[in-house]
Amino acid sequence: MRKEATLEQWKELYELCGKLKELKPWEEFWDMDLLVICPEGRKKPYFCSVMGKVGSCYGISVYKGYEGLQDFEMLASTEGGGPSSEYAMFEQTNLTCYWGDREEVPQPQKNIIKNLGLKFRGRGQWPFFLSFKRRFSPYTPDADEVEELNVVYKGLNALLNDFKEHKPAVDYANGEFLWYIYQGPEKGWRQEIHGLPDEAGREYPIVELEDEILKKKLQKKPLIDGELQMDFVYLNGSVREDGYDRPVNPLAFLVVDASSGMVVTVDLLGPDEDEIDSVLNFFVQFIEQYGRIRTVRARNPWVFSALQDLCEYCRIELKAGDMPELDEAVNHMKEYFDGRP
Structure with a gap:
């Protein structure tokens, strides 16, 4: 049974989203330069892809765990003769925020924006959120998904602020990625630079007729x-x-x-x-x-x-x-x- 997020959850999400927009991560990262967030109390890492480096379609996609990473890898493989890009886009499961025009915002989210008294003006300035699940149409996130985005965006904001201050050298061309791992209230976040796990590739079974x-x-x-x-x-x-x-x-x-x-x-x-x-x-x-x-x-x-x-x-x-x-x-x-x- 679907449970809708509360206005308080949405308010926190829009606040965190606004901070991300101010940091302009698309000026630093390409969409393939995954940022890995390991928040407190979450067993699986979150892989974040930042869109907009070329100057259009600003957004952030969040992929949960190694299953999500496999979805991202499938989407990336469409440029090399794999499945069509449209198939790969709808086959994946992720949570994505876009900054677009007012008419692109789903009506339920327009209602939330109005109820929160938020104002967004101009083209490309309206944030909206889509939950992608394979076999289903993109949809407004439910309560669990909004809370998940709040947890990830806190870590992502911390990572981006730390990145702007220290400018760590990450060699994405040679398989390095920036990991941000929460160690607890006393130790805070720890930054690591290393590759992705071997679980990144998705394997498909070879089926044999038994008859x-x-x-x-x-x-x-x-x-x-x-x-x-x-x-x-x-x-x-x-x-x-x-x-x-x-x-x-x-x-x-x-x-x-x-x-x-x-x-x-x-x-x-x-x-x-x-x-x-x-x-x-x-x-x-x-x-x-x-x-x-x-x-x-x-x-x-x-x-x-x-x-x-x-x-x-x-x-x-x-x-x-x-x-x-x-x-x-x-x-x-x-x-x-x-x-x-």
Whole structure:
């Protein structure tokens, strides 16, 4: 059950947020220069990414624990041929503050700002907060999340003030990061400079079909020319479903015939449905009906996780790379859902 933050919690958050803005961390750090906060009473570190070094879209994203760090690493990997940036953005879990325009502020937060008697004027001067969770639409943080931001922002403010005073040399290019660790009321904060833990990388399982009879049956199917392009696509929508305290962002498993650009299948997954099951169920049925397609192209790690063993067994080429035909189909599909001609 969702619990809303109190006005006192929001008041503290806006005060801490205002102090962060005054410190202008985007003048010192790039978005990849993670600042690691280890607050009192919290078992997991928080990894903070500062946006705005290039002069636009000022903000701070907070990733909790090593699971959050893995989300950040996935978002960073989109520049190297990984999943699409839009997929990675909606697949992660974090708490983000942006400074934007008044019309960007969610209505519940406009009400909070009014009730607190706060004033923000000008474009790019309005702070607003979004809670990102995979399979769901970005939403206003609840009570626990607001309190979490308050705890992290206290540490982040302390780190930035200390950084401005002492200017520690952090070699981000060679894997160093700035850690700020709370030791208790008497000792206060301790600064450390070292790398990130080995847990940063996310591993995906390689799935093997356990039905040997089915595998042999699929292996004997005729080889057919062609290429299927597969991907998971967030539709960037907002759908209310029973049993969830925030809107669902629909996730679609999409398959396109590369030669014709025609959509072969669209499977909408619920918040609790498994990606691997969706991919395997489709591909097994496809081979049974049509034969072993010569090539499958993908960029999402869940597709490779589901199909790597089966494609190798059936001598189907599983390739990574750009998929312009699928991207065009995605654009048409989103135009349809948006109601545009």
